[in-house]
Amino acid sequence: MGQNDGPERGSDLNGVTRAGEILFAFTRERPEMGLTRLAAEVGLSKATVHRVAQTLVSLGLLEQNDQTRAYRLGVRIMQLADVVASSLDIRKEARSALRQLREQTGETVYLMLLRDNAAACAERIEGWHPMRDLSTPPGTVVPLHVGASGSAILSVLDTDALDAAVSGLDPERGAAVRRRVAFAREHGYAVARGDVSQGVGAIAVALRDESGAPVGAVSLGGLLERVEAAETQLAASVSATAAAVTSAMGWS
Template identity: 30%
Template sequence: MADEKLNDNVRAVERALDILMAFTASDFELTASELLKRVALSRPTLYRLLGTLQQSGFITSTGEPQRFRLGSSVAHLAHVWASRQDIHYLAQPMLRRLWDATGETVSLFITQEGKRLCVAEIPSAHPLSLRRGIGYQETLILGAGGRAILAFDDQPRHDIEELLRAADITPAEHHNKLAWIREHGYAVSRDELMVGATSVAAPFFGGGGRVEGAMCVYGPGARLNDEKVEEIARLLMRECELLSAALGFRRPDAVTAKQ
């Protein structure tokens, strides 16, 4: 009997979590009917769990018919979670796996004041290697890391034309490069910021859906041929997906439908 009661309690918790995870940034307010399409629950069970969640502040409701949204208790947990997040710390397993798999220098960049800032780096052990160093900053329009971020950044930038002129890049060339990155999911640069250097980068995203930065792998072009670049790109995109998930990013089409 005790085991059965424990199992029932665990299942109730799982169902309550399914309800909370049914909300997204675009679907932040849902009716009971809309919730039933996202969670595998009967209507009486749904209303019973919604009542419990409302009592504890995790759900609130307004209007007629009722429309439910996440409550202040969720905001409290989000604040606690966000205050302890350190992208550098979260990214360490991903960076280490990339370093082990490629043998090249691996870096983590975040956006800061319209530039990209290196906040973590694991240098290659090869005698001939390239590195930037923690604290290195660069404009977003140059290099694979910058363009990997810029290609998915929806924030308006009023200095782009000036930066392109300074870098001797035409707007058409710039837009074509960003379009290619959006199509393929990663960026590549050769001999751009450093002669003989090749860089491969992919973006990662935060809980709000915005691009937060990029992971980069770079080394001498003599080692990073086209085949190697494609292999590194696949590894980068996989690790960036894992980091994005760790930061709370959920794809717009992700819905909860546990049985």
């Protein structure tokens, strides 16, 4: 490949794309490369690769050998890999318990994971009721001030996290979030009524890792009237499912 950023590589490559290409150039067979080799692998000029690589070094995503000046992947890549592995592990371990919860209740069940002050849907198993919750497909990211899962997570976080979650909301809505979180702290589960979808009720219980830190929540959603009528029983089922996931992950 040429050393210049020619048309064959696309003249509109932005910094993020270039950074990604440089990171993906490293393999088991090529764990460490000098500037010339790296530039050849990605088809960019040495000047461009040097500039982007130095930025990646500053972020800890690349490292540079003190003697040879060759580049290799940095330790922060391992941190990112741990995050991904954790997500995959919890999805795998939670799936059986989530399916059992769906069979017990007939409602749609969710595994929500805490991601950057929001709750991301990692798994959804649809219920079998004719009228069921079809909101929040996998990949959806919901602010912590919205929905039962967010309230459940906030209930095991500190006051600063709650304050941050409601900042920017109007006073009435912020007060409603605080009431839901207070309820969750008292009862061990959170309830939401029409937060994400009108006419849908939800119940959620927080998941904590071995250190006690929240990692997400198990939640259940269905027709509001149906959820409200069986709130106590459904909350017990969701709590049991959260306990089963915790046990499966080896968290105490």
